[in-house]
Amino acid sequence: MRTPLSAALGLEFPLFAFSHCRDVVAAVTRAGGLGVLGAVYFTPDELETELRWLDAHTDGKPYGVDVVMPASVSSSVNEVSAKDSARTSMEETLKSYIPDRHRTFVEGILDKYEVPDLPADGDHSHQLLGWTDATARPQVEVALEHPIALLASALGPLPADIVELAHRNNVRTAGLASSAHHARKQVDSGVDIIVAQGTEAGGHTGEISTMVLIPEVVDAVGDTPVLAAGGIGDGRQVAAAMALGAQGAWTGSIWLTVAEADTDPRVVPKLLAASSRDTVRSRALTGKPARQLRTDWTDAWEGTDSPGALPMPLQYMLVSEAHRRIARAGRTELMGMPVGQIVGSMTDVRPVREVIYQLIEEYAAAVERLGAITEA
Amino acid sequence: MRTPLSAALGLEFPLFAFSHCRDVVAAVTRAGGLGVLGAVYFTPDELETELRWLDAHTDGKPYGVDVVMPASVSSSVNEVSAKDSARTSMEETLKSYIPDRHRTFVEGILDKYEVPDLPADGDHSHQLLGWTDATARPQVEVALEHPIALLASALGPLPADIVELAHRNNVRTAGLASSAHHARKQVDSGVDIIVAQGTEAGGHTGEISTMVLIPEVVDAVGDTPVLAAGGIGDGRQVAAAMALGAQGAWTGSIWLTVAEADTDPRVVPKLLAASSRDTVRSRALTGKPARQLRTDWTDAWEGTDSPGALPMPLQYMLVSEAHRRIARAGRTELMGMPVGQIVGSMTDVRPVREVIYQLIEEYAAAVERLGAITEA
Numbered sequence: 001m002r003t004p005l006s007a008a009l010g011l012e013f014p015l016f017a018f019s020h021c022r023d024v025v026a027a028v029t030r031a032g033g034l035g036v037l038g039a040v041y042f043t044p045d046e047l048e049t050e051l052r053w054l055d056a057h058t059d060g061k062p063y064g065v066d067v068v069m070p071a072s073v074s075s076s077v078n079e080v081s082a083k084d085s086a087r088t089s090m091e092e093t094l095k096s097y098i099p100d101r102h103r104t105f106v107e108g109i110l111d112k113y114e115v116p117d118l119p120a121d122g123d124h125s126h127q128l129l130g131w132t133d134a135t136a137r138p139q140v141e142v143a144l145e146h147p148i149a150l151l152a153s154a155l156g157p158l159p160a161d162i163v164e165l166a167h168r169n170n171v172r173t174a175g176l177a178s179s180a181h182h183a184r185k186q187v188d189s190g191v192d193i194i195v196a197q198g199t200e201a202g203g204h205t206g207e208i209s210t211m212v213l214i215p216e217v218v219d220a221v222g223d224t225p226v227l228a229a230g231g232i233g234d235g236r237q238v239a240a241a242m243a244l245g246a247q248g249a250w251t252g253s254i255w256l257t258v259a260e261a262d263t264d265p266r267v268v269p270k271l272l273a274a275s276s277r278d279t280v281r282s283r284a285l286t287g288k289p290a291r292q293l294r295t296d297w298t299d300a301w302e303g304t305d306s307p308g309a310l311p312m313p314l315q316y317m318l319v320s321e322a323h324r325r326i327a328r329a330g331r332t333e334l335m336g337m338p339v340g341q342i343v344g345s346m347t348d349v350r351p352v353r354e355v356i357y358q359l360i361e362e363y364a365a366a367v368e369r370l371g372a373i374t375e376a
Numbered sequence: 377m378r379t380p381l382s383a384a385l386g387l388e389f390p391l392f393a394f395s396h397c398r399d400v401v402a403a404v405t406r407a408g409g410l411g412v413l414g415a416v417y418f419t420p421d422e423l424e425t426e427l428r429w430l431d432a433h434t435d436g437k438p439y440g441v442d443v444v445m446p447a448s449v450s451s452s453v454n455e456v457s458a459k460d461s462a463r464t465s466m467e468e469t470l471k472s473y474i475p476d477r478h479r480t481f482v483e484g485i486l487d488k489y490e491v492p493d494l495p496a497d498g499d500h501s502h503q504l505l506g507w508t509d510a511t512a513r514p515q516v517e518v519a520l521e522h523p524i525a526l527l528a529s530a531l532g533p534l535p536a537d538i539v540e541l542a543h544r545n546n547v548r549t550a551g552l553a554s555s556a557h558h559a560r561k562q563v564d565s566g567v568d569i570i571v572a573q574g575t576e577a578g579g580h581t582g583e584i585s586t587m588v589l590i591p592e593v594v595d596a597v598g599d600t601p602v603l604a605a606g607g608i609g610d611g612r613q614v615a616a617a618m619a620l621g622a623q624g625a626w627t628g629s630i631w632l633t634v635a636e637a638d639t640d641p642r643v644v645p646k647l648l649a650a651s652s653r654d655t656v657r658s659r660a661l662t663g664k665p666a667r668q669l670r671t672d673w674t675d676a677w678e679g680t681d682s683p684g685a686l687p688m689p690l691q692y693m694l695v696s697e698a699h700r701r702i703a704r705a706g707r708t709e710l711m712g713m714p715v716g717q718i719v720g721s722m723t724d725v726r727p728v729r730e731v732i733y734q735l736i737e738e739y740a741a742a743v744e745r746l747g748a749i750t751e752a
Contacts, residue, residue, distance in 0.1 A: 002752035014749075179653060180720075199575075200585035208652045209576035209585040211607030211616060212717040216652060231587030240587060240616035242749055243742045276584045276592060277555060341588040344556075366619045367750045373390075373618055374743045376378035 001363065003247040005193065005225040009034060009062055009149055009172070013360060014248030015238070016195075016227055017352075018066055018152075022050050023260040026057040027352035036064040036152055044138040051146040064150030064174075065143040069136045069158060090134075091317070098318050101307050106322050109300050115329045118321065137162075144169045152176070152195065155204055155288070163190040176229070178206025178213070180220035187221050194221055195250045198230030202253045202340035204290045205230065205281060211244070218245035233342035235362025239370070253340040259351045266332050267293075268349070276344030283308075285338070287315030293336035293343070297326070377739065379623040381569065381601040385410060385438055385525055385548070389736060390624030391614070392571075392603055394442060394528075398426045399636040402433040403728035412440040412528055420514040427522040440526030440550075441519040445512045445534060466510075467693070474694050477683050482698050485676050491705045494697065513538075520545045528552070528571065531580055531664070539566040552605070554582025554589070556596035563597050570597055571626045574606030578629045578716035580666045581606065581657060587620070594621035609718035611738025615746070629716040635727045642708050643669075644725070652720030659684075661714070663691030669712035669719070673702070 006014035012032025019025050025035030037054065039047050047065075054063055140162055143151060151158070151166045152174040158166075166173050167190075174193035177183035183194045196217040198210025208216075210230040218226050228241035229250035238249045256263045257271050270293060280294040284301035287309050292298060301309060309315045326334045382390035388408025395401050401411030413430065415423050423441075430439055516538055519527060527534070527542045528550040534542075542549050543566075550569035553559035559570045572593040574586025584592075586606040594602050604617035605626035614625045632639045633647050646669060656670040660677035663685050668674060677685060685691045702710045 001750055003749055007752075179651075181651075198585060198587065200588050206653075208717055208720075209574060209587065209607050211574065211586045211613055212576050212609075212652050212720065215610060215612050216720060231585050233588075234591060236591050236620050237587055239619035239746065242746050243615035243619050244612050245742075245745075275555075276588050277582075341584055344584075344588065344592060364750070366621075367746055369621075370615065370618050370743055370746065373379055374377055374740070376383075 001360070003225070003242075005227075005247040011062065014227075015356065015359070016064075016248055016250045017255055018250065018252040019255045019261070021255070021260065021262045022053055022057075023262070024255045024258060024352060025063055026054055027258075027260050028255075028356070029058045029061045029063045031353050031356045032061075033356060034062055034064060034150065036066050036150060038066045038154075039136075039139045039143065040066075040068045040154075042139065044142045047139055047142045048145075051143065051148075055146055062149030064152055065139075065146075065148050066152040066154055067136045067139050067143070068154045069156065069162070094314060094317060098310065098314055099307070102310060102318055105305075105307050106318060109297065109334070110322055110325060113296070113326075113329075113331050113334055115322075115325050115331055115334075118325055118328065140165070144171065150174055150193075153191075156182075157186045157189040157191060160189055174227070176204075177217060179208060180213075180216040182206075183217045183221050183226075187224050191224075193225050193227060195227045195229050196246070197250070198228075199281065200291070200341040201230030202279070202291050202343075203338040204286070204288050206289075210241075214241065214244035214246055230340060231342055233345045235359045235364070236366045237342075238359060238363045239366035243370075253342050254346060254355065255352070256337070256339060257346045257349055258355060259349055263337070264327065264335070266330060267335055267337055270332065270336070271339060271343055272347055272349070274339075274343045274346075276341045279339060279341055279343060283315065284319070285316065287312035290338055291340055292338045295334055295336040297334040298336065377736070379601070379618075381603075381623040387438065390603075391732065391735070392440075392624055392626045393631055394626065394628040395631045395637070397631070397636065397638045398429055398433075399638070400631045400634060400728060401439055402430055403634075403636050404631075404732070405434045405437045405439045407729050407732045408437075409732060410438055410440060410526065412442050412526060414442045414530075415512075415515045415519065416442075416444045416530075418515065420518045423515050423518045424521075427519065427524075431522055438525030440528055441515075441522075441524050442528040442530055443512045443515050443519070444530045445532065445538070470690060470693060474686065474690055475683070478686060478694055481681075481683050482694060485673065485710070486698055486701060489672070489702075489705075489707050489710055491698075491701050491707055491710070494701055494704065516541070520547065526550055526569075529567075532558075533562045533565040533567060536565055550603070552580075553593060555584060556589075556592040558582075559593045559597050559602075563600050567600075569601050569603060571603045571605050572622070573626070574604075575657065576667070576717040577606030578655070578667050578719075579714040580662070580664050582665075586617070590617065590620035590622055606716060607718055609721045611735045611740070612742045613718075614735060614739045615742035619746075629718050630722060630731065631728070632713070632715060633722045633725055634731060635725055639713070640703070640711070642706060643711055643713055646708065646712070647715060647719055648723055648725070650715075650719045650722075652717045655715060655717055655719060659691065660695070661692065663688035666714055667716055668714045671710055671712040673710040674712065 001013040003014045015033035017028040018036045020038040025037045028035035151171050163173050172192045175186035175191040176195045198213050199205050214228045225247040227248045227250040228246035232249045233254045241249045279291050280298050281289045281291045282298045377389040379390045391409035393404040394412045396414040401413045404411035527547050539549050548568045551562035551567040552571045574589050575581050590604045601623040603624045603626040604622035608625045609630045617625045654670050655667050656674050657665050657667045658674045
């Protein structure tokens with residue numbers, strides 16, 4: 001099983017796996033796919049630690065890093081330097097944009113579920129995380145010091161200078177796109193690989209389904225290889241992705257419940273129990289529509305007395321402390337996470353290697369079945 | 377290209393085409409697929425005329441009929457007989473349930489766009505159409521007098537007595553389902569074929585994408601053949617549908633812009649110009665979520681001062697006269713129709729036969745490409 005892209009990257013099969021957990025990334029890479037570490041929740045120092053670990057645990061096989069550099073947050077945010085002093089004052093300025101009505105709404109939910117405050121010495125930092133160019137840029141600089149094979153951007157095109165820097169380091173760049181229009185823009189900015197992501201995907205998504213999106217993007221970007229993302233959890237879906245014209249499958253959700261994953265153990269049973277109808281595409285998490293597990297929390301934000309989500313990055317600044325309070329209190333009704341509709345087929349906990357082998361067997365069976373239909 | 381189901385139905389290839397236009401249905405059937413006539417907009421007498429025409433224009437090849445028998449409209453509606461006198465009084469009763477606020481909202485839109493009243497002698501009938509068991513049952517009776525190969529139900533399972541009647545007439549039954557749960561219910565009620573329809577489809581749809589839904593339904597219904605619907609417009613998508621486990625592709629939207637279609641010529645240019653992002657899943661048309669072209673009309677219903685759609689069948693009763701007024705006035709900003717996200721790839725007007733041949737060529741190319749990937 002081999003496409004021009006998987007051959008160029010030296011993979012045994014064209015399976016890409018996004019995860020925030022280094023153990024999952026390493027296991028996928030060692031099995032012959034390409035693990036991609038999501039960097040957004042790490043400080044540059046933390047990311048350095050993770051990548052050093054990955055270098056030691058991937059047997060020299062290729063892995064990647066995914067950052068978030070949204071082009072559409074206000075330019076005043078992106079212009080501020082990442083120096084700590086400036087960052088603090090930027091956070092204060094942004095915080096002043098959060099309406100009282102929204103703060104009251106959040107407190108109302110927390111009161112209703114009797115979620116206590118954080119202790120006075122609790123962690124109140126990380127409120128911006130890597131949602132901006134200013135915070136993502138140091139992550140990229142750290143990543144490019146390591147022998148990564150791929151630098152991916154989860155929201156909007158990578159800045160041209162970053163693409164150039166990556167290329168100088170012999171690193172391929174990939175950009176997520178949820179429409180043919182956005183895919184073309186990414187290609188114009190020099191990105192090497194398009195990850196075309198359907199609305200059924202977990203996390204930030206557009207509205208167009210994978211089935212419709214992949215051929216549109218493939219036709220729009222010419223020779224640029226396209227990976228299919230959204231709704232891929234078994235080998236039949238990998239085969240479908242290839243039939244639609246993709247050169248590989250980009251997966252994410254299915255790695256949340258593998259044995260190696262560090263997913264919150266209080267959320268894992270909710271993921272295993274959820275059906276494909278138990279997700280919602282909501283702006284409640286970051287301000288941009290992101291598919292996630294439906295919970296009492298997302299229901300509150302979709303409800304009639306909701307003030308509506310704030311734009312990125314204000315929404316995450318508004319809710320991040322609430323999420324920490326909820327997690328600390330263990331109020332599982334309010335605890336969810338980004339996940340795609342494929343969550344319905346995630347019903348047991350298995351090691352990465354087993355998931356991959358089953359996926360390849362199912363893929364082969366689907367292709368054989370298709371051959372029989374075609375020749376009949 | 378042959379599956380057990382296409383062989384059993386005597387088709388040259390497992391392509392099913394839903395259309396309200398008999399010319400399209402006949403052209404698909406004559407080309408070797410299976411055309412399915414949507415009956416909902418026809419009175420029993422009109423349907424009789426259409427089917428007699430189809431019998432004369434399908435060269436003895438198989439075609440089908442699709443009716444709408446929603447199980448979830450109020451039972452008082454379904455219990456009323458279809459006799460004209462009773463029907464009139466039922467309509468009056470139902471009309472009394474429509475709130476003034478909703479009437480005022482509709483008049484507000486029509487006023488804003490300067491849409492005149494219908495002439496005093498205009499057609500004020502057809503306000504219930506075939507949205508109920510009471511109105512659909514006579515359509516079924518008419519259909520079963522003809523040599524149809526398939527009786528499909530677009531909303532919810534066919535009643536058990538109808539399935540039995542169809543089987544006595546040697547007619548296979550098919551039911552649309554948008555979740556594995558609904559598919560199992562249909563199989564339990566005796567339906568022979570499941571049309572698993574993803575959220576990207578035109579008309580009444582669920583929330584789960586085709587990519588995720590098809591394997592779920594295939595796994596849920598055992599030996600019952602599954603057709604894939606939603607997002608299928610070219611041969612790559614047909615191949616993907618087969619890879620996902622379907623025994624055929626159910627198509628609808630793509631037939632709205634073929635040369636044979638009787639689609640309103642004022643709407644055809646809008647369909648040809650629309651991108652895959654120009655649809656919306658809205659309750660504005662019938663009260664149940666239906667994907668359709670996004671227009672000023674659907675935007676108004678999604679807007680902040682919208683009273684929200686009424687339940688089926690009240691919403692259609694509320695808006696059907698408005699739709700006739702809009703069509704008569706030719707206010708194209710307000711004119712749309714049910715269509716899926718595949719509308720983005722509908723960019724020219726070609727005869728049915730040409731569309732089918734291209735689809736088969738694309739299918740063959742996709743399967744060959746998949747074979748090359750697999751053997752590499």
